[in-house]
Amino acid sequence: AQSVTQLGxxxxxxxxxxxxxxCNYSSSVPPYLFWYxxxxxxxxxxxxxxxxxxxxxxxxxxxxxxxxxxETSFHLTKPSAHMSDAAEYxxxxxxxxxxxFVFGPGTRLSVLP
Amino acid sequence: xxxxxxxxxYLIKTRGQxxxxxxxxxSGHRSVSWYQQTPGQGLQFLFEYFSETQRNKGNFPGRFxxxxxxxxxxxxxxxxxxxxxxxxYLCASSVIQTxxxxQYFGPGTRLLVL
Numbered sequence: 001a002q003s004v005t006q007l008g009x010x011x012x013x014x015x016x017x018x019x020x021x022x023c024n025y026s027s028s029v030p031p032y033l034f035w036y037x038x039x040x041x042x043x044x045x046x047x048x049x050x051x052x053x054x055x056x057x058x059x060x061x062x063x064x065x066x067x068x069x070x071e072t073s074f075h076l077t078k079p080s081a082h083m084s085d086a087a088e089y090x091x092x093x094x095x096x097x098x099x100x101f102v103f104g105p106g107t108r109l110s111v112l113p
Numbered sequence: 114x115x116x117x118x119x120x121x122x123y124l125i126k127t128r129g130q131x132x133x134x135x136x137x138x139x140s141g142h143r144s145v146s147w148y149q150q151t152p153g154q155g156l157q158f159l160f161e162y163f164s165e166t167q168r169n170k171g172n173f174p175g176r177f178x179x180x181x182x183x184x185x186x187x188x189x190x191x192x193x194x195x196x197x198x199x200x201x202y203l204c205a206s207s208v209i210q211t212x213x214x215x216q217y218f219g220p221g222t223r224l225l226v227l
Contacts, residue, residue, distance in 0.1 A: 034215070041220075042220055042221070043117070043119075043203055043218035043219050043220045043221050044218040046215060046216075046217065049215060090156065101146070101158065101216060102158075103148075103155065103156040104155075105155045106155060
């Protein structure tokens with residue numbers, strides 16, 4: 001079965017600092033991987049996705065993620081945090097046949113002035 | 114193109130009652146999935162419909178059911194509500210039903226059971 005772990009339920013960074021949110025997955029088949037962001041009282045918005053093309057994926061709002069098969073990781077980064085980046089971030093892996101998306105537990109990002 | 118819409122946005126019910134939530138997918142999307150989000154359990158998959166057929170189901174009791182109409186709109190029903198059913202219920206749509214397809218989420222329906 002596919003699974004996703006996100007190291008750190010809460011991450012705090014200063015405005016302008018590097019953002020690094022960690023995601024590791026387990027999958028018996030080459031996965032499709034996704035990062036979603038959720039702002040308070042809203043649904044999930046797709047940030048970026050990996051679909052077996054380029055291993056470095058660029059998304060919206062300056063975020064990017066790198067697929068590393070050897071490390072089974074898909075960490076999300078942004079060079080310079082902005083106050084508006086404060087939200088909850090979810091990593092997800094596409095399910096095997098007969099199963100839908102599997103989401104990680106989420107990481108809440110706080111951006112300090 | 115309009116996004117996924119969910120109605121109502123907020124709902125308050127009492128234990129034992131039943132509730133129906135509605136989801137209208139993005140135009141042209143035929144797959145609709147439902148998720149329950151709670152602080153303790155995170156995002157949990159409920160079920161997925163494609164072309165009016167339930168294709169996948171998560172690990173939830175039979176009190177949770179759903180259906181999809183010919184226009185791809187979907188409803189989710191919860192009978193005999195329990196306090197633990199209080200959650201944000203999210204609907205997501207995608208063009209076709211494959212495990213790799215990107216899901217687009219609605220704003221959710223926040224259900225409070227008293």
